[in-house]
Amino acid sequence: MAEETIFSKIIRREIPADILYQDELVTAFRDITPQAPTHILIIPNHLIPTANDIKASDEKALGRMMSVAAKLAQEEGIAEDGYRLIMNCNQHGGQEVFHIHMHLVGGHQLGRMLSPPA
Numbered sequence: 001m002a003e004e005t006i007f008s009k010i011i012r013r014e015i016p017a018d019i020l021y022q023d024e025l026v027t028a029f030r031d032i033t034p035q036a037p038t039h040i041l042i043i044p045n046h047l048i049p050t051a052n053d054i055k056a057s058d059e060k061a062l063g064r065m066m067s068v069a070a071k072l073a074q075e076e077g078i079a080e081d082g083y084r085l086i087m088n089c090n091q092h093g094g095q096e097v098f099h100i101h102m103h104l105v106g107g108h109q110l111g112r113m114l115s116p117p118a
């Protein structure tokens, strides 16, 4: 049984977050440590720890995450200039919160996609 993270508490509104969108499948909120002028996290409401755990039965929520990303990019005014959607997985991917989340980042020119390991 996967362990809940702080994101489950955000979904249930037990701890504060700047929630921009929520429906029966997904929740989107601003990242607490933004890496760009727009930095939003889009997550499924049910716990999927990592990208490795995604099943066919999750496809509806995963698809919704994509369409909500597109909608929020429009609302943030960054759609035309462009942005990046990122999902980190496990240690090599730099994942820190084990409830999958798509980062929507943009609002200025982003750097190269991959930087060398620190």
Ligand code: 5GP
Residues within 6 Å of the ligand: 006, 017, 018, 029, 030, 031, 032, 033, 034, 041, 087, 088, 094, 095, 096, 097, 098
């Ligand atoms: P990861 O490295 O797992 O892909 O990204 C986790 C993201 O979650 C980080 O960008 C981090 O700033 C964000 N984050 C971690 N804890 C919280 C929190 O309590 N609230 C919000 N809004 N974002 C968080």
